[in-house]
Amino acid sequence: MLKTIKERNVIFIIIILMILITSYKTEFYKTILSQDSEDFDHDALKSADISPKWTYFYGLKNVCGIAISSDGNYITGGGNDWETKLFHKSSSIPIRSYTTNHLRTKSIDISSDGNYIVAGAGSAIDSKVYLLERSSSTPLWRYQTDHFVSSVAISADGNYLVAGSEDDYIYFFQKSSSTPLWRYNTGANVKSVAISSDGNYIVCGGMDNKVHLFQKSSSIPIWGYSASNLIYSVSISSDGNYIVSGNGDNSLCLFHRSSSTPLWSYSGTNYMYSVAISSDGNYIVAGSFDNNVYLFHRSSSTPLWSYNTGYSVGSVAISDDGNFIVAGITVGLVYLFHRSSSTPLRSYDTGSQIKQVDISSDGSNFVAASGYNFYYFEENYFPKSFTLSSDADIPDSDGSFSLIWTDSAGADNYSVYSYDSYITEINSSLTLLADQTANSPYSMIEYSGIYYYIVVAYNETGFTLSNCIS
Numbered sequence: 001m002l003k004t005i006k007e008r009n010v011i012f013i014i015i016i017l018m019i020l021i022t023s024y025k026t027e028f029y030k031t032i033l034s035q036d037s038e039d040f041d042h043d044a045l046k047s048a049d050i051s052p053k054w055t056y057f058y059g060l061k062n063v064c065g066i067a068i069s070s071d072g073n074y075i076t077g078g079g080n081d082w083e084t085k086l087f088h089k090s091s092s093i094p095i096r097s098y099t100t101n102h103l104r105t106k107s108i109d110i111s112s113d114g115n116y117i118v119a120g121a122g123s124a125i126d127s128k129v130y131l132l133e134r135s136s137s138t139p140l141w142r143y144q145t146d147h148f149v150s151s152v153a154i155s156a157d158g159n160y161l162v163a164g165s166e167d168d169y170i171y172f173f174q175k176s177s178s179t180p181l182w183r184y185n186t187g188a189n190v191k192s193v194a195i196s197s198d199g200n201y202i203v204c205g206g207m208d209n210k211v212h213l214f215q216k217s218s219s220i221p222i223w224g225y226s227a228s229n230l231i232y233s234v235s236i237s238s239d240g241n242y243i244v245s246g247n248g249d250n251s252l253c254l255f256h257r258s259s260s261t262p263l264w265s266y267s268g269t270n271y272m273y274s275v276a277i278s279s280d281g282n283y284i285v286a287g288s289f290d291n292n293v294y295l296f297h298r299s300s301s302t303p304l305w306s307y308n309t310g311y312s313v314g315s316v317a318i319s320d321d322g323n324f325i326v327a328g329i330t331v332g333l334v335y336l337f338h339r340s341s342s343t344p345l346r347s348y349d350t351g352s353q354i355k356q357v358d359i360s361s362d363g364s365n366f367v368a369a370s371g372y373n374f375y376y377f378e379e380n381y382f383p384k385s386f387t388l389s390s391d392a393d394i395p396d397s398d399g400s401f402s403l404i405w406t407d408s409a410g411a412d413n414y415s416v417y418s419y420d421s422y423i424t425e426i427n428s429s430l431t432l433l434a435d436q437t438a439n440s441p442y443s444m445i446e447y448s449g450i451y452y453y454i455v456v457a458y459n460e461t462g463f464t465l466s467n468c469i470s
Contacts, residue, residue, distance in 0.1 A: 049348075050346035051348065052348065052375045053089070054092035054375075055092065055374070055375050056376075058077075058081060058372050061081035062080050062355075062371065062372065063080075064078060064106050064107070065079070065356050066108065066355075066367050066374055067108050067109050067358050068359065068360055068365060069111065069113060070112035070320070074087065077105075077367075078100070078106075078108050079105060082101070082103060083098060083100065084100060084108065086098070089378075096137050098117075100121040100128070101126075103121035103127065106120050106149060107120040107149060108120070109154045109161075112157065112158075115158055116134070117154075118131055118153070118154045127148050127149055128149070129152065129161075129171065130142050143163075145169070150189065151163070155197060156197040158175055159174060160172070161173050161195070164191065164192065165189075165190055168186055168189060169184065172202060172214070172219070186206055186208045186210065186212065187208045188206055191206040191231060192204065192205050192231065192232065192234045193234070195236065201216070201236060202215075202216065203235075204234060205233070209227050209229060209230055209248075210227070210231065211224065211227070211234060211255070213257060213260075222257070225255065225260045227248070230248040231245050231246070231247055232271060233273060234275070238279040238281075242277060243256075246274060246287075247271065248271045250268045252294070252296075253265045266294070266296070268294070273289055273313065274313065274315045276316050278318050280321070282297060282298055282322055283322030285317075285318045286316065287314065287315060287327055287328075295337070299424070304339070306342060309335065311329050311330050313330075314328055315328040315355070315356045316328070316357065317357050317358045318359065319362060323338060323339050323363055324338060324339070326357045328354030332349055332371075333347060333348070334354060334366075338462065340426065345462075348377070350375060351371065353370065353371065356369045357369075361385075362385045363385070365377065366379070380410070383457035383459050383463065384464065385464060387466065387467060388405045388455050388468075388469055389404050390453075391404060399444070400445045400447075401443075401447075403442040403455065404440050404442075406440075408457035410459055414436065414440070414455050415455065416454075417456065418431045418453050420449075422468055426456060430454075442455075450470060
């Protein structure tokens with residue numbers, strides 16, 4: 001009897017120890033993911049105020065990457081089940097499944113029209129770059145590398161593609177051939193690559209602690225920038241004029257392609273893990289392991305705003321005009337922002353670590369890869385992107401001209417603002433010329449001096465800014 005009591009006591013003590021260990025592990029994990037966030041009320045922000053249009057279960061294999069075409073019509077993703085999937089936005093049923101021969105897809109990108117996909121796939125003993133075509137489930141070609149392909153990117157028309165590998169090389173291809181046009185040895189693992197829309201400029205960063213800029217005609221870098229730690233992420237504007245890097249020394253750097261000296265840099269309190277730049281280079285978004293999403297205008301290293309998510313930010317993307325930002329948080333949350341405010345427009349909790357997010361050119365569609373699933377979202381509430389121009393001569397002799405803008409789909413009315421310097425946000429310092437009563441063309445009479453103009457499209461749920469012109 002005494003022996004039985006002792007055995008029960010031992011079992012009871014073991015159970016208590018297991019509970020304490022489990023509790024400690026849980027708190028330790030939360031501490032690792034959420035540095036300096038003891039007072040952050042995460043549960044208050046977990047309301048799923050947007051639901052996926054559809055979700056695709058990848059099987060009991062983790063997803064690794066996802067991308068959406070600029071027009072928002074096609075989504076591609078891959079992971080550890082040895083297949084890359086292609087979807088049309090209308091359905092969660094794949095229209096193509098591409099077999100990667102027992103290689104897991106670690107990185108992926110898609111051309112603007114969804115016709116071409118580049119995928120980096122690998123295993124412990126084999127790694128390849130695949131070029132895929134929407135019209136066929138058979139790869140156009142494949143190219144073998146010596147180690148995992150960590151990052152890929154494709155030009156807007158699909159003519160050029162670039163791959164960065166853990167074999168220390170960056171590879172540059174034309175879609176017509178699996179033989180690289182050139183390759184360059186960085187001397188260390190390549191973490192991130194990006195390419196301009198026309199394929200003329202290529203940028204990479206990695207564990208050599210450098211940002212390298214190339215022109216498509218040569219494997220010799222135009223320039224290189226040395227940081228004090230590795231480069232986690234790079235992005236480039238459509239025309240190749242502006243480059244941004246997120247660095248392991250906690251800094252974010254903005255460059256013009258003409259110089260390796262940063263236009264400016266910003267220092268956070270932890271490393272900048274993911275960066276993206278708008279098509280025109282005006283807006284930069286960064287996701288950091290200091291738990292913040294940052295938005296910048298290229299004119300200043302002071303953030304337009306920042307938002308503390310409470311946990312590390314693993315992936316960010318931005319619409320072409322910079323109006324919409326999507327961020328993926330390591331604990332599973334997806335946030336959608338408008339550039340005018342640090343308060344999220346929408347959020348959704350996937351319940352698993354976000355590996356990657358992406359967004360269409362106008363911000364209407366965005367995607368996330370998380371856990372075993374691909375998620376597709378539609379945001380059709382706000383007016384769509386539109387473009388402002390004028391018929392003024394430069395310089396304009398009489399100060400009389402018209403502001404002209406394209407239609408913003410979903411807009412009910414428009415306002416016009418002016419200011420004496422570049423406009424990045426709507427605030428009380430601007431001059432309101434027309435309060436939701438303007439029509440295009442909008443006449444300006446006898447203006448003297450240099451002024452900047454912006455138009456705001458409104459509907460009952462929100463607003464969208466045009467580009468700023470002078």
